[in-house]
Amino acid sequence: MxxxxxxxxxxxxxxxxxxxxxxxxxxxxxxxxxxxxxxxxxxxxxxxxxxxxxxxxxxxxxxxxxxxxxxxxxxxxxxxxxxxxxxxxxxxxxxxMIQDPVTLLETAVVADAFKIMKEHKIGGIPVVSSDNKLVGIITNRDLRFQKNMARPIAEVMTKENLITAPEGTNLVQAEEILQNHKIEKLPVVNA
Known part of the structure; x- marks a missing residue:
């Protein structure tokens, strides 16, 4: 050889x-x-x-x-x-930036959010409707004092004044939005 x-x-x-x-x-x-x-x-x-x-x-x-x-x-x-x-x-x-995030359906309960956060070692989950549209976000802060594991996520998640960024936002722009709005998670949406 x-x-x-x-x-x-x-x-x-x-x-x-x-x-x-x-x-x-x-x-x-x-x-x-x-x-x-x-x-x-x-x-x-x-x-x-x-x-x-x-x-x-x-x-x-x-x-x-x-x-x-x-x-x-x-x-x-x-x-x-x-x-x-x-x-x-x-x-x-x-x-x-997480390209394909783990999501929760809006019909989920608090126990589901805790399970997914522990399993994936994450601090926030985008909440979506049955047609996969973003309707809110659930974070550790939202769950901190929750004792009722059967409580619907829709009652606990952040949905009003939800800050998002359009698809194509780069990391520098995303960091600026995070700082300006004093938030930790920024969903990037395509519509």
Whole structure:
């Protein structure tokens, strides 16, 4: 079997092979481009990859590294179902906005909201009608003093003066809306 020399890097280095000596530079740190390609199609803004070890990388670290321009390699020491769930967590947090949020029907009760928030480790759930239109939002703050688990969500959720943003709102615009209205959750709607 013949190895293709074009597919392998000729020089390999380890930490002990490299010494960076501090010196004066005219280049400002903000002008340095650290972007590099992990593959021909995957570009990293920061050349940082976490180890695929069960003591190192799971969804939480992969999300943090991705938000800073790197990539987290999830380990395989878990069931396929758990691996898929870890990937889902990372994908859902992409760009700081949840693309496909967990929702509750307006016919749900307080117990349903508590269950979903605990199960998904989230602090707010958009509430939708049977035709999937946003009708409100339920947050930890809304549920804080609720003792009646059978109480309808429609009686507890925030529905009046519900602040939303139109589809296409970017992260900077969303943060501005959150600050201006002193809210923690901002549903982005397409109509």
């Amino acid at each position: 013949q190895l293709d020399p074009n597919k392998f890097i000729a020089t390999g280095l380890t930490y002990d092979d490299v010494l960076l000596v501090p010196a004066y530079s005219e280049i400002l740190p903000r002008d340095v481009n650290t972007a590099t390609f992990l593959t021909k199609k995957i570009k990293l803004n920061v050349p940082l990859i976490s180890a695929a070890m069960d003591t190192v990388t799971e969804a939480e670290l992969a999300i943090a590294i991705a938000q800073n321009g790197g990539i987290g390699m999830l380990h395989k020491n878990m069931t396929i179902e758990r691996q898929a769930e870890e990937v889902r967590k990372v994908k859902r947090s992409e760009s700081g």
